Amino acid sequence: MKEIEEKVLKDGIVLNDDILKVDSFLNHQIDVLTLREFARGVKEFLHGQKVDQVLTIETSGIAVAYAVAEELGDVPILFAKKSKSKIVDENVYRGEVVSFTRGIRSEITVSKKYLKPNTNVLIVDDFLASGNAGLALIDLANQAGAKVIGMTAVIEKLFQGGRERIEALGVPVFAGASIKAFLNDKPVF
């Protein structure tokens, strides 16, 4: 999307070959207009498919999920929690995410009460990079018997392989801005 690419060019800061800092509008300060623009793109991408739930992961996915849920007609949002406790809880589905930027393994959970079989789930996040968070969310949805109808992110870094890994599972991917590379400290779309 032209508008998201322009925002990324204007306000994103390339820190190194892997990391784009967007804390001025996406994951610390949040710009409602950018998220609403992205949400419009998600709606088009879906071509009228019914969405029963927008699934995301704390923290930075939540505002994005709100914008998308609202655009799709106020569907419920569910955010997976990064769990710290090793207490066995029979009432949750569990998945594992490896953070690309920090290499830390963490467990995520959602309550079985809120993720249901035979529902259409749309996954939403701020970034799609290696795809680890998306794959963990797809895993949670699969455990519940829900159908993942798409994985969407405001920004994707194509060179980190996430899109390929997710499309290989038959899940369509949409991003507001797709970065092919960083060149002279600027993203190239």
Added chain:
Amino acid sequence: MKEIEEKVLKDGIVLNDDILKVDSFLNHQIDVLTLREFARGVKEFLHGQKVDQVLTIETSGIAVAYAVAEELGDVPILFAKKSKSKIVDENVYRGEVVSFTRGIRSEITVSKKYLKPNTNVLIVDDFLASGNAGLALIDLANQAGAKVIGMTAVIEKLFQGGRERIEALGVPVFAGASIKAFLNDKPVF
């Protein structure tokens, strides 16, 4: 607000004398309609005062902040991060929150870039209980020289003292539903 009270009565679960579980619509699954209703109440409470920024704290405050920021005309959102690192970073303001439910002390930070002097800041959160999170956010705003024009929460538990502590600082408080007590496992407003 009648609508929020009804939602709390219908879907909230009183776990014990202190804790109301609202993960079906507020802090795990999220109901957009409830948050938008709350945001309308916040707008009325403000009587047209200008808001430059909506300030909240991760995680559960973020969706609430989005709803309020949108209702107030797409003002920027800023969420304080729960910091784990003890690395000294000169570019952030730091505050301390003691969790009422778990007794854990944690540090929160916001980037100095995004919290500015002589701005009107509105604080938003899911719950107001003991007021510790709100007080820490007010402290961050004070460090930046910003003016806190209100503290708002979807649900407050009046018997845990948060409102008094925050009003004592001269900050007006608004809640979507104000719980006086739990009686027979039901909230009383």
